[in-house]
Each structure stands twice: as structure tokens, then as C-alpha cells.
Amino acid sequence: MSRPPHDPAPDVATGPEKLIAVEEHGAEPVPHERRHGRPRQLLWTWASPQVGFATVFIGVLSVTAFGLPFPQAVAALVLGAGLGSVAHGLLSTDGPRFGVPQMVIGRLSFGHRGNALPSAVNALVSGVGWFAVNTVGGALALNSLTGLPPLPSLLALVVLEIVIGYVGHDLVHRFERYAFPVLAVIFLLAGAWILRGADLGGAGSAGSGGGVGGFGGFMLAFSAVFGFTAGWNPCASDYARYLPASTPPRATAWYSGLGLFVSIAVVSVIGAASGTLAAPAGASPTDAFTGQLPGWLGDLTLVAIILGAMAAATLNVYSAAVSLSSLALPLPGRMGRASLVALVGAVGTAAGWASLADAGHAFENFLLVIAYWIAPWLGVVLMERALRVLPGDVLAGRLQDRSFRNAAGPVALLAGIAVSVPLFSNQAVFVGLVPRVWPGVGDLTCPVGFGLGALLYALLSASLRRRARTISAV
Template sequence: MAYGEKVVKVEPGGIEPVAAQDKHGRPIQLFWTWTSPNLEFATIFLGVLAVSAFGLSFWQAAAALTLGNLLGSIAHGFLSARGPVHGVPQMVLGRVAFGYWGNLLPASLMSIMAGAGWFAVNSVSGAFALNSLTGLPVLLCLVLIVAVQILIAFFGHNLVQAFERYVFPVLAVVFLVTAIFIFARSALSGIGGAGGLGGFLLTASAAFGYTAGWNPYAADYTRYLPAGTSRRAVGWFAGSGLFLATTVLMLVGAASVTVGGNASSNPATTFTNNLPPWLAALTLLAIALGAVAANVLNVYSAALAFLTLGINLPLAWRRAVVAACFGAIGFVLAWLGLSDAGHAYESFLLVIAYWIGPWLGVVLVDMHVRRGQVIDSALTDTRHRNWAGPVAMLAGMLISIGLFSNQSLYTGPIPQAVPWIGDITFLVGFVIAAGIYAVWPKTPVRAG
């Protein structure tokens, strides 16, 4: 069914390569595609945690946050650049490195992360913002936020891209004014600083987990671009949009802690307590819109990852139906998580990095090893096996989590013995997986 540039039309099919007649768009659209979903409270809250929970001063937090975001954004640019050529989602591209069936490992984790975890986290922040703005019950606000998210994701790629484009100027202007106001009132060197190297590594790890958390989505939003689109332009706009939004808002969050003010059980209210009433109202509206901007990507990409598992749904709108199902599951999880959003968010960010680090190590090494090769046949060939991928990823996860994890639920022996090391699980997992995959024999892609 023809789809093309139609916005108010349900995107047909699932994860098949985009047909030539449906290809459209320009690289610059990726800037707001990746800026808009990160102009939201979850981004701000990580900056808050860097000072209030991880014990850093503002300037220490700024360095750690910038480092983590930069690493995740660079990787995002490289991955995004592959979409126009192959015309398939990011998880389908992963079949080259992991094999058709070995790819079930990252695709399953991606489905859970995006469709359940991130969807729930962002829905909670949007619901809290709408509750602070309107006074409506939090549960009703959650229902409204989730309903809008599911509707946009149900229609698919073109409506998602259009929403990100038109919400971008609203979010950018509101958060720019908010940032100026907060920085003008903050005491950037007046709080924190006792976190040491451990707090720095913990913050950098969480920032990387947040930003690299978008890496498994990368090609999902570039696959509709014409095949001849400049790879450099695609990578630049995708990576810079992601880096700018995450870094600026995380620094705003870190600075907001130094302003002080009255705390509230509602994190969004705490953040806006020190703003003038008119700006507080606009900021709360922007937080709610930003949550929707983030979650339409989450539920859309979760549906694509789920279909990558090889589950055959004989439906013309199979992606749309799966997206609606993930939205319903995410709503339930968000409802259950309303009472302890802060602690759950902190733990979730770090857990994300635990699997994405090893996955990213495998994918980036595979891209380097196979550069210039024709890989398209491996994207649909059920006979393609490449056990180097899942073996390297599992080894990276098990070793890094078992030895280096620094969580309230489990702390590995190395941070127990050396507390100042903080949490470097993502880095260790990346290095181990990349190293194993680099030396492990890899299966060539079959011809044809």
C-alpha cells in the first residue's frame, strides 16, 4: 500500500525494507527528531540526580554529563547513517552481527527497554507535569498522556516525524527561557562536590545510559530517507540534535539543585517551584509535551524491535497493532511506578547501559570489519548464523555486571572492594564485547 509522505495515514506493514517510492525527507529533519524527545523532564532529572544523589558539584556534574552524552551521541550518528542505504530498522541491521536467531537477544531487550521501561518512565514524568499544571488527578493525567502517545505511534513514521517537528519550536523556546532563569538564580559552586571519582563515573555512566539508550533506535528514523542521502549529513544532524538537547537540559537540572526551594512529592512541581507562575505553567506544559515526544519514539521502535523477533502477524497494520499493545503494557507499568519515580528512574538508567554497552561494542566492530561489503542478504536470511555476536555480548554483560555493577539491588565485588570506582559497568561491557568480537571468527554474509 502506498504510504509516501502521507501524514494522517496508518503506516502499513512492519519491518520490510522501505520501497523506493516511499522514500522521502532530508537529513535536517533528524535534528528535531532527536532534539524534541529529549526536551523533557527525564533529561532534566538526570542532571538533578548528578548533584543531589551522586554528590557532584555543578562543574563536576557538567564534565561527567557532557562526557557521557558525547560518547552516546557519536555512536548514534554512526548508526543513523546506515538507515538510508538499507531501508530497514536498527534491530534488523543487527542481524548481520548477531545472526538471524542470535539477534533475538538484543531485539528482546530493546522491546522491553523501549516499550515497557522508557515508556513507563516518561509517561510518569508527563503525568506529574500535567497534574501540577491542571490539578487533575495524577492517574487521569497518566491516562490522557498515554492515550495521545499511543494514537501518534499507531499512525506511524510520518506522523511521529511531523509531531517532533512541530513541537520542537515550542519546547525549544520554553526550555531556553527556563534555562536562562535558572542559571541566573543558581549558585553553581555552592553545593555538592563530595561524590569524588565514584560520583563522576556514576554520573557519566547514567548519562551514557540515557543518551546511548537511543542508539538501538537510530536507523528506525533514517530508513525512509532516499538511499543517496549524504551519510555524513545524516550522522551529523542525528548526533548533534541528541547531544545538544541532552547536555543542555541535564545542565539545567544540575543547576536547579543549587537554586534551592521547597521540595514536593511531585518532581515536576519541585523543579518549577522557583519559577514565576507564568513560566512555571509553560514549563509544565513543555514537560508534558516532551514526554509525549519521547514516548512516541519509544513505543514505535519497540514495535519494530518486537517484529524483528520473527513473529509473523498476518496483518496489514501489524506494526500499528503491536505499538498499541506496548502502549497498554507501558501504561500499567507507569501506573504501578507512580509512587517511587525517582529511585526507579535512577536504577533504570544504569541498567540500560548494562546491555547497550556490550551490544554497541559488537555492532560498531562489525560495522568496521564489514565496511564496504554487501550485507543486505543477511537481513532476511534465516540461515545466517554469526555466534560471535551473541557470545561477545553475553560475555560482556555477564562479566561487567557480575564484577562491576554498583546498584542498590546488587553490588559487584570490585566496587565493594574499591568504592571510589563508582559504576563503570557500561564501559567494561563495551570493551569486553568489542574485544571478543574483534578476535572471534565471524561468519561471512551469503551471496545473493
């Protein structure tokens, strides 16, 4: 695909009037004349949403629920965050290349019709699951800080998040940019305080008869943090698609992956350290964390949790609307991306309301469930990317060609999910045959689902290509 000459591009928006103008583009390609921004903006766009309580809680679970001592928890958290971030950086490079969201690029892997399944699932997971999880965390922090009841706290945050997502791309980037330094400074202060008093060499809860511990606990923690990190992969190109097509792919990958990895690794490790300390009985998840800090720092951390929740939920509701746009549904009237943001936000708010009473368990169960579809999906799209041989203009044409089919993608995805079912290890949803018989293996869904999805896609693609060549030769 030919690229226009690289002209210096404005940082995010060209002026205040552009910043607050409602974004016009949804799933369609962004024209070259409207491309703007620099790859460094992806650093804070992906870092800010991770500097919040959801990331802290992953680290807490690795110790309190999965029974790992602090050093093993750190290893699982860093490994899972690292692998998910590498994939994120690679996928982000297709944003400037094609100028469309990640779920539209998925048409290359699944075909136009086959891509409807992962697009719909991502809209559901992002707009309902993640939007609810992140907003509930912020609402609990707002409740602790101000005494405002949880439901009004939830609704207050929802309104702000939907407004930012409704306006769209440039305002989202700008909000993340200004949130990042505030979040980083406060969480680093809180982390230093917690690390100073944490039990960094303890045996973990498994040593006291709780949790899983060992290899099983490691795999549960790895799956949770990988699912959390890779959960952003289906949105990777959503925030890079406005960059000029001449943007260096290495810079796009580096800034996207680094922003995601550093923030998740650092903040989740802080959470693991927090998990080694005793929490007050009956405290909410946010109070259990901030209760380990002095009053002034605890209040600052609550402010940061609120801001971080907004930073994450804004991306969730925006990307969910873009994923729905990629379905190319016959929507009534002038209902486009912006209107879909409001619709998704309303549904996500209802889910958040339902989970206010038991946010901790809801989040733990959700973390493991999302990895069940993300791993095989990621295996398919990364394998498709590795096998690409056609020029960019042909690939771009396929993205808009409603007749394009790729049966290998849907088959590999569904097979990867189906074969992973016996490996599920989620007490609230389903415990498969393997962890039921051998509890010590933990949850192997991520590596098996990823590997199987990638391998099946490669085999099926080769078979389909051979068959096409045979038919054309007859």
C-alpha cells in the same frame, strides 16, 4: 548495493492524506519508490524527545544523588552525551543504506536467530521502561498544572502517544518538528532563570556528607547520561530508513548526532544547576524543578514537560513495536506494526501506573540498569560495522536470510554483560564486588562492557573467519 538516482524528495509526507495514513512497513525494507524526506528532519526528531523532564532529572541526580559539584557534573554530562551521540550518528547512516530498522540491521552482528535477544530486550526497555518513565514525567506535570489526578493524567497522555505511534513514521516526524521550537524556547527561558540563581561553584552534596562525589560520583553520572543517550542507539535507523538511499551519510550522521547531543547536554546541565538549589520537602520531581521558577514560567515549563514527555514516549512505543516486528514472530491474523504499538502501549501503561508513587527513585534505578546491556551491545555493533568488507548488496541479503548465523555477536554480548556484573553499582538492584569493596570507583560497567564487547567480537570474528577459510581449503 546500487543506489537509484537521487531525486528531490518530499520533506516528510506528500500531503495530508499521507500524513494520517497508517504506515504499512514494519521490519521489511522500505522500497526505493517509497523513500522520502531529507536528513535535516532527523535534527528535530532526535532533539524534541530530549527536551523534557527525564533529561532534567539526569542533571539533578548528578548533583543531589551522585554528589558532584556543578563543574564536574557538567563535564560528566557533556562527555556521556557526546559519546552516545557520536555512536548514534554513525548507526543512523545505515537507515538510508538498508531501508530497515536498527534492530533488523543487528542481524549482521548477531545473526538472524542471535538477534532475537537484543531485539526483545530493546522492545522491553523502550516499550515498557522508557515509555513508562517518560509518560509518568508528563503525567506528573499535567497533574501539577491542572490538578487532574495522576492516573487520569497518565491515561490521557497514553492515548495521544499511542495514536501518533499507531499512525506511524510520517506523523511521528511531523509531531517532533512542531514540538521542537516550543520546547526549545520554554526550556531556554527556564534554564536562564535557574542558572541565574544556581550555586555554580559549590561543593556538591558529597561536600555535605551526602552522595558519592569524586571519581565514583563522576562515573555514576557519566554512566547515567551515557545510558540515557545511548539508550536511543538501538532505535537510530528507525527514523532514517525512509530517507532515499542516495542521502549523504555525513548529513544523516551529523543531523542525528547533533540533535541528540545538543538537547541532552543543554537540558541536563540546566538540571544540574537546578540540583544546586534547595527543593521544597515532599515535592514531586516536576514540582521541585518548576517551584524554582516564577509562576508564569513554571506553568509554561509544565506545558513543555508534558509536550516533551509525549515527544519521547511516542518514539519509545513506535520503536518498541518495530523491534518486535524484527523478531518475525508468527502473529495472529493481520497483527502488524500498528497493532503492536497498541499492545506495547498497554503494557507500558501498566508499568507507568506502578511507578507513579515513587517516580524519582524508579527513574534513577532504571537509568543505571539500561547501561548494563547497552554498552556491550554497542561495542559489538560498532565493531561489526568497523570490520565490514562485503559489498552492500551482500549485506542486504544477509539481513533477510534466515539461515545467516554470526556466533561472535551473541557470545561477545553475553560475555560483556556477565563480566560487567561485579562492576554493577545500583543500590536498588545489585551492588557488585568491585564497588562494594572500593565504593570510590563508582560504576565502571559502561566502559568495561563496551570495550569487552568490542574486543571479544573482533577476536571471535577473526577466529571464525580463519576457521571458515581452513574448512573451504580442505
